[in-house]
Amino acid sequence: AKAAGRRSWRVYNPALQSRSERVHALHRALSQAVQRGELSLHYQPQVRLTDGAPLGVEALLRWHHPRLGVVPPAEFIGVAEDSGLIIPLGDWVLEQALRQWVQWHDQGVPCARVAVNVSVAQFRQGDFPHRVQAALRRTGAPAHALELELTESVLAHDAEAALATTEALRALGVPLAIDDFGTGYSSLAYLRRFAVQRLKIDRSFVADVGRDGDAEAIVDLIAALAQRLGLQTVAEGVENPTQGALLLARGCQLAQGYAYARPMPPDECASWLRTAGR
Numbered sequence: 001a002k003a004a005g006r007r008s009w010r011v012y013n014p015a016l017q018s019r020s021e022r023v024h025a026l027h028r029a030l031s032q033a034v035q036r037g038e039l040s041l042h043y044q045p046q047v048r049l050t051d052g053a054p055l056g057v058e059a060l061l062r063w064h065h066p067r068l069g070v071v072p073p074a075e076f077i078g079v080a081e082d083s084g085l086i087i088p089l090g091d092w093v094l095e096q097a098l099r100q101w102v103q104w105h106d107q108g109v110p111c112a113r114v115a116v117n118v119s120v121a122q123f124r125q126g127d128f129p130h131r132v133q134a135a136l137r138r139t140g141a142p143a144h145a146l147e148l149e150l151t152e153s154v155l156a157h158d159a160e161a162a163l164a165t166t167e168a169l170r171a172l173g174v175p176l177a178i179d180d181f182g183t184g185y186s187s188l189a190y191l192r193r194f195a196v197q198r199l200k201i202d203r204s205f206v207a208d209v210g211r212d213g214d215a216e217a218i219v220d221l222i223a224a225l226a227q228r229l230g231l232q233t234v235a236e237g238v239e240n241p242t243q244g245a246l247l248l249a250r251g252c253q254l255a256q257g258y259a260y261a262r263p264m265p266p267d268e269c270a271s272w273l274r275t276a277g278r
């Protein structure tokens with residue numbers, strides 16, 4: 001009866017089985033994606049709320065698999081993190097983003113910096129600052145052209161090691177931002193310890209500005225805190241001009257979201273930056 005039970009568990013949980021099969025298939029395909037040229041970066045502008053001037057872009061990874069189609073990062077970043085593939089992938093993203101910045105710089109495309117997302121596994125490598133330094137050297141990009149976006153969970157994992165890593169990055173001159181700010185825990189303690197320049201206010205709060213007093217209170221608090229600590233705030237996921245105006249009134253400096261521009265392939269983003277930057 002036991003054996004039968006186990007067999008039926010396997011047979012009658014097709015959802016579970018197919019999910020693990022999908023993860024397995026994704027992992028196999030992802031491990032070849034770089035060499036096969038299936039990965040690319042899209043870039044989403046960040047603008048100054050007062051006048052809409054573009055200040056930089058965030059690099060967002062895209063995977064176009066020939067059979068699976070466009071696989072969203074929400075699905076494959078997790079797989080890459082669990083399998084360690086995020087290390088080579090992260091290196092690729094960093095180098096690609098810096099190359100793009102250098103190319104735009106040479107072409108006179110107005111883009112002060114490119115922000116790159118950093119995963120926990122990447123950040124935890126002992127030689128992460130060294131890898132960043134090597135990528136800057138290989139591409140010829142100055143440190144101030146880069147911004148690394150760290151989530152609170154990246155900083156929370158091993159606070160002592162994280163402090164050493166952020167200090168080393170600061171010594172290189174690389175600006176740091178805290179991504180999805182307000183969704184992690186112990187945010188306030190980390191702010192005092194880590195040398196960050198920007199807070200990205202999570203989309204979940206931004207979405208409710210103008211219709212939910214609690215979300216507005218949180219945005220007000222983050223903006224006031226940032227101001228006191230000398231940090232800039234970037235509102236993420238701003239979807240309409242009304243939200244942008246409300247966020248500006250509440251003390252946010254920068255914004256990113258569909259209200260201004262979607263993540264775009266490099267050429268499209270360059271045109272956007274040239275037009276908006278005039």
Ligand code: C2E
Binds near residue numbers: 179
């Ligand atoms: P994130 O870092 O919070 O990136 C912002 C996400 O919000 C992006 O989703 C972007 O396309 C989306 N977004 C931008 N504006 C709006 C808006 O107005 N409304 C809405 N609803 N969404 C908006 P995307 O590109 O699907 O990326 C999802 C997540 O995947 C990212 O969240 C980030 O955590 C991760 N990710 C993407 N690229 C990389 C990468 O190169 N490395 C690592 N480690 N993670 C990455």
Ligand code: CA
Binds near residue numbers: 058
């Ligand atoms: Ca981000």
Ligand code: CA
Binds near residue numbers: 179180200202236
């Ligand atoms: Ca974010």
Ligand code: CA
Binds near residue numbers: 180
């Ligand atoms: Ca996010």
